[in-house]
Amino acid sequence: MTLVRDYYETLGLGREATESEIKVAYRKLALRHHPDRNPGDVVAEERFKELSTAYAVLSVPEKKEHYDRFGFLGDANPFSSANVASATDFFDAIFGDLLGLGRRKKSTGRDLRYTLEIDFEEAALGCHKTIAFDRAEDCGACRGSGAEGGVAGLTKCGRCGGQGFQRQGPSLLGGRRECAVCGGTGEVPLVSCKTCEGAGIVDKWREFDVSIPPRTVSGSTQRVAGQGSPGRRGGPAGDLHVVVRVRPHKYYVREGEILVVEVPVSMTEAALGTEVEVPVLDGTVKMKVPAGTQSGSVFRIRGKGIPQSSGARGDCHVRVVIETPVNLGPEAREMLARIESVLGGAATPARRDFRAQVATREGAARDAAAGEAPGHPGAATGGAAGKAPHAPGTEAGVGHHEAPKSTTADAGAPPYRDRNHS
Numbered sequence: 514m515t516l517v518r519d520y521y522e523t524l525g526l527g528r529e530a531t532e533s534e535i536k537v538a539y540r541k542l543a544l545r546h547h548p549d550r551n552p553g554d555v556v557a558e559e560r561f562k563e564l565s566t567a568y569a570v571l572s573v574p575e576k577k578e579h580y581d582r583f584g585f586l587g588d589a590n591p592f593s594s595a596n597v598a599s600a601t602d603f604f605d606a607i608f609g610d611l612l613g614l615g616r617r618k619k620s621t622g623r624d625l626r627y628t629l630e631i632d633f634e635e636a637a638l639g640c641h642k643t644i645a646f647d648r649a650e651d652c653g654a655c656r657g658s659g660a661e662g663g664v665a666g667l668t669k670c671g672r673c674g675g676q677g678f679q680r681q682g683p684s685l686l687g688g689r690r691e692c693a694v695c696g697g698t699g700e701v702p703l704v705s706c707k708t709c710e711g712a713g714i715v716d717k718w719r720e721f722d723v724s725i726p727p728r729t730v731s732g733s734t735q736r737v738a739g740q741g742s743p744g745r746r747g748g749p750a751g752d753l754h755v756v757v758r759v760r761p762h763k764y765y766v767r768e769g770e771i772l773v774v775e776v777p778v779s780m781t782e783a784a785l786g787t788e789v790e791v792p793v794l795d796g797t798v799k800m801k802v803p804a805g806t807q808s809g810s811v812f813r814i815r816g817k818g819i820p821q822s823s824g825a826r827g828d829c830h831v832r833v834v835i836e837t838p839v840n841l842g843p844e845a846r847e848m849l850a851r852i853e854s855v856l857g858g859a860a861t862p863a864r865r866d867f868r869a870q871v872a873t874r875e876g877a878a879r880d881a882a883a884g885e886a887p888g889h890p891g892a893a894t895g896g897a898a899g900k901a902p903h904a905p906g907t908e909a910g911v912g913h914h915e916a917p918k919s920t921t922a923d924a925g926a927p928p929y930r931d932r933n934h935s
């Protein structure tokens with residue numbers, strides 16, 4: 514290039530052009546003069562290079578500023594000695610493969626993702642699975658060309674003239690869509706391949722053995738290199754990603770190496786003690802639930818948890834949950850009411866203490882409202898509630914807000930007492 518045109522002029526813009534105006538102008542003109550759309554046209558090639566040079570300078574603020582002040586001085590001209598290919602790469606880097614040219618070359622196959630669902634036990638202990646699916650592959654009969662006789666049986670697409678796309682509407686930017694006849698390849702079979710009916714690809718049923726190691730967690734992925742979609746026309750294949758999803762278990766939760774099992778027992782079983790069969794990963798284990806077991810109590814079974822890399826097994830934690838009786842008939846209702854009246858506060862000390870504390874607060878609040886001097890707020894009855902013997906059937910704590918405020922023995926006691934002391 515002997516004559517160097519002003520970069521703004523090259524893009525058909527004035528000096529005041531904005532960043533986005535520069536970009537739009539470049540895209541518009543570069544598309545028009547793109548060498549792949551003007552094969553063999555040396556003038557278009559030169560123009561394309563010129564446009565890319567202008568844009569490479571004006572799209573970078575520092576270079577643009579330098580150019581605005583000093584003109585062509587400096588090394589701001591990236592394509593001055595470069596070839597057209599580097600300018601097209603530059604264009605593609607900014608706008609992507611707008612021309613859909615990748616389709617005409619060989620292409621890399623897509624990565625495939627397969628979600629493999631396995632059971633909790635399978636994930637914990639490890640397992641082998643076979644996965645199978647239809648995979649689109651190049652038709653062997655036509656080697657992916659879609660033409661009877663292979664690539665030699667292809668001819669230039671008549672609809673798009675070999676471009677692979679068609680223009681829609683008057684605007685250069687507005688409408689470009691892939692040619693519906695050739696699917697963007699620019700070529701069509703003279704005679705369609707009988708095996709794939711001209712598509713060039715066929716679905717093939719593929720099976721893979723997948724080995725799931727112990728301690729696999731949901732979301733872990735195994736990559737099987739080269740077993741994704743095969744590349745088109747000799748391009749490399751993509752990878753197969755097997756994503757493991759572990760089905761949630763109704764009773765199991767995994768906490769590291771610990772297997773947590775929730776075991777429901779009835780109210781009476783928990784009170785009287787019982788023996789339960791605990792399901793573990795491989796079989797069941799008998800476990801004693803002692804009398805007086807509280808809801809949420811956790812018992813440990815050694816060596817029945819998640820396998821470790823060392824080969825040992827973690828522990829199993831059994832969380833006992835008391836299932837409150839529901840769907841009571843009249844008889845059960847009556848009996849439970851009787852049981853409640855027979856048990857009294859000593860059978861449920863935590864509940865008794867809790868109520869006593871609440872009652873104390875209510876009493877204090879009422880006393881304060883009555884204008885009495887705040888002598889021993891909240892502490893007056895704390896000890897009394899815990900120590901006073903209760904007749905069966907009386908609700909623990911009820912009536913204690915009537916206790917005399919002068920009881921100061923336990924003033925300063927913590928508001929909630931350890932229930933074991935009561």
Ligand SMILES: [Zn+2]
Nearest residue numbers: 670673692695
């Ligand atoms: Zn076409």
Ligand SMILES: [Zn+2]
Nearest residue numbers: 652655706709
């Ligand atoms: Zn075929």
